[in-house]
Amino acid sequence: MRVDAAPVSRAAEEVLRGAHLVAGSWDAGAGAREIERRDPARPCVRVGVVPVATDEVVDRAVRAADATAGGWGAWTPVARGRVVERLAGLVERDARRLAALVSREHGKPARDAREEVARATDVLRFAAGEGRRLGGRTLPADLPGTACLTTRVPIGVVALVTPWNFPLAIPAWKLGPAMVAGCPVVVKPSPLAPFSAQALVELASEAGAPAGAVGLVHGGGSTGSALVRHPLVAGVSFTGSVATGRSIAREATDRLARLQLEMGGKNAVVVEADADLGRAADAVVSGAFGQSGQRCSATSRLLVHEDVADRLVSLVRERAAALRVGPAQDETSDLGPLVDEASLERCVAAVERAARDGGRVVLGGGRVPGLAGWYMQPTVVVDLPPDAELATSEVFGPVLVVHRYRTFDEALALLDGVEYGMSAALFTHDLRTVGRFVAGARAGMLHVNRAGTGAFPHMPHVGTKASQHGAAECSPEAMDFYTEIRTVTLDLS
Numbered sequence: 001m002r003v004d005a006a007p008v009s010r011a012a013e014e015v016l017r018g019a020h021l022v023a024g025s026w027d028a029g030a031g032a033r034e035i036e037r038r039d040p041a042r043p044c045v046r047v048g049v050v051p052v053a054t055d056e057v058v059d060r061a062v063r064a065a066d067a068t069a070g071g072w073g074a075w076t077p078v079a080r081g082r083v084v085e086r087l088a089g090l091v092e093r094d095a096r097r098l099a100a101l102v103s104r105e106h107g108k109p110a111r112d113a114r115e116e117v118a119r120a121t122d123v124l125r126f127a128a129g130e131g132r133r134l135g136g137r138t139l140p141a142d143l144p145g146t147a148c149l150t151t152r153v154p155i156g157v158v159a160l161v162t163p164w165n166f167p168l169a170i171p172a173w174k175l176g177p178a179m180v181a182g183c184p185v186v187v188k189p190s191p192l193a194p195f196s197a198q199a200l201v202e203l204a205s206e207a208g209a210p211a212g213a214v215g216l217v218h219g220g221g222s223t224g225s226a227l228v229r230h231p232l233v234a235g236v237s238f239t240g241s242v243a244t245g246r247s248i249a250r251e252a253t254d255r256l257a258r259l260q261l262e263m264g265g266k267n268a269v270v271v272e273a274d275a276d277l278g279r280a281a282d283a284v285v286s287g288a289f290g291q292s293g294q295r296c297s298a299t300s301r302l303l304v305h306e307d308v309a310d311r312l313v314s315l316v317r318e319r320a321a322a323l324r325v326g327p328a329q330d331e332t333s334d335l336g337p338l339v340d341e342a343s344l345e346r347c348v349a350a351v352e353r354a355a356r357d358g359g360r361v362v363l364g365g366g367r368v369p370g371l372a373g374w375y376m377q378p379t380v381v382v383d384l385p386p387d388a389e390l391a392t393s394e395v396f397g398p399v400l401v402v403h404r405y406r407t408f409d410e411a412l413a414l415l416d417g418v419e420y421g422m423s424a425a426l427f428t429h430d431l432r433t434v435g436r437f438v439a440g441a442r443a444g445m446l447h448v449n450r451a452g453t454g455a456f457p458h459m460p461h462v463g464t465k466a467s468q469h470g471a472a473e474c475s476p477e478a479m480d481f482y483t484e485i486r487t488v489t490l491d492l493s
C-alpha cells in the first residue's frame with residue numbers, strides 16, 4: 001500500500017488513509033477508532049486518518065515479529081545490511097514523494113523536508129555498513145590452550161516509538177540499526193505525523209525485509225503503552241518527551257526490558273565577549289527558530305557575556321524579524337506552523353507567563369496575525385530570572401530566552417541549571433575556554449563556533465541527564481542497544 005503516490009500539487013487534496021502492517025499484511029483497521037490529522041497550515045483541511053490499534057492488534061503485530069526472530073536473526077549481519085542498503089536506495093528513489101509527505105503532515109518547509117529525507121538516506125547507509133563491522137573482541141585467556149572472544153546477538157523484538165518532529169528521519173535511524181542487528185521491530189509513529197513512517201516501513205518490505213520482521217501499528221499513547229508493556233517486547237527505543245519517557249521506563253523496567261530513551265532539551269548557546277557576533281547571531285537564529293523551534297536540539301537559551309549582550313540581542317532580533325513565516329510548500333518560507341493548536345496555545349501561554357515572571361518580550365510573543373494556520377512569531381524574551389518556568393522547561397516552539405553572565409563559571413552554572421542535557425554550543429576564540437566548555441558542559445552534543453543543532457550519522461546522537469537514558473542512537477554505539485554480548489571461551493588444547 002503506497003501512502004501517497006500523488007504529486008505535491010494533488011496530494012494536498014487527497015485524504016491519506018493509514019493502515020497497520022501486521023505479519024506482512026496491511027490492515028486498515030476497519031471499524032476501529034480513528035485519529036485525524038489536519039494540515040497545520042490550513043487546519044480546515046484534513047491530511048489523513050489513521051486507525052487506532054487495539055491491544056489485540058498490537059499483540060498480533062508483536063507475535064508476528066517474534067515469530068521471525070529466529071529466521072531473521074540467522075541471516076548474516078552483512079545480508080541484513082544489504083536489505084538496509086536497498087532501503088536507503090529506495091528512500092533516495094522516492095525522495096521527492098517522501099519530502100512532500102513530510103512537509104504535508106508535519107508542516108515543515110520544503111527545504112527542511114528535503115534535508116530530512118537526505119538525512120534518513122544517510123543514516124540508513126551508515127547503518128547498512130555496520131553489517132560488516134558488527135564484531136566482537138578477542139581477549140587473552142588465563143589458561144593455556146584457551147581462547148576467549150565475544151560476539152553480539154540481537155536482543156529480540158524491539159518497539160520503535162517515535163515523535164512527530166522528524167517523522168521520517170527518526171524512524172529511519174532506529175529502523176536501520178535494528179534491521180542490521182537482526183531485531184524484528186514494531187514501529188509506533190506519532191499520530192500527528194504517521195504517514196512518513198508508514199511509507200518507510202512499506203519501503204523496508206520492498207527492500208526485502210521478511211514479512212513480519214518490520215511491523216507498524218498506529219495510535220496514540222494507549223497503543224504505545226500496550227506495545228511497551230507487551231511481554232515479548234525485549235527492548236523499547238523511544239524518542240519523545242521526558243514525561244512519556246518516564247512513563248515508558250515505569251512500564252518496561254519491571255520486566256527488565258532494555259530501554260533507549262531520547263527525550264527533550266533546553267539547549268543553550270554560550271557567547272563569550274571575544275566571539276564573532278555575526279556568526280553567533282546566525283547560529284542562534286537558525287538554532288532557535290529553524291523548524292519553528294521544534295527540535296530536541298533547538299536553541300532555547302542564549303547565555304551571553306554582559307559586555308556584548310546588547311549588541312548580540314539586537315543582531316538576533318534583526319535577523320529573526322526578517323524570517324519569513326509561511327506554508328511548507330512555499331519555497332521562500334523559513335518557518336512553518338507549529339504542529340497543532342495545542343502546541344501553539346501552550347507556547348503563547350508560556351510567553352505570557354514569562355512576562356508575568358519578569359521577562360521582557362523584545363520580539364514576537366504571539367500568533368502570526370493574518371495566517372489561519374498554527375503559526376507563531378519568532379519570539380525573544382530577555383531579563384527573565386534563570387529559575388522561571390520558561391527559562392527551565394522545554395517549550396518546543398520558536399521561543400528564545402536570553403540570560404547575561406559575567407564569568408564563564410556563571411555561564412556553566414546557567415547551562416547546567418536545567419534538568420535537560422541534550423546539546424550546547426559555545427562561541428569564542430579562546431582555546432582555554434573551549435577546553436573548559438568541553439570538560440564542564442553537561443550536555444551530550446557539544447558544538448564550538450557553530451549552531452547547536454545538526455548531527456552526523458557516524459556520530460552518537462546522545463544527551464545526558466533527563467534528555468537521555470540508555471545507549472546513544474546513530475553511530476556504531478547504536479548497536480549497543482540492539483545487540484547483547486555473548487562471551488565464548490574455547491578450550492583448544
Ligand code: NAD
Nearest residue numbers: 162163164189190220221224225240241244262263264296
Ligand atoms: P511524546 O512524548 O508526546 O510522544 C512520542 C511518542 O510516544 C508518540 O508516538 C506517542 O504517541 C507515544 N506515546 C505517548 N504516550 C505514550 C505512553 N504512555 N506509552 C508509550 N508511548 C506513548 O513526544 P512528541 O510530542 O511526539 O515529540 C516531541 C518531544 O520529542 C519533545 O520533547 C522533543 O524534545 C522530543 N524529541 C527528542 C529527540 C531526541 O533525539 N532526544 C528527537 C526529537 C524529539
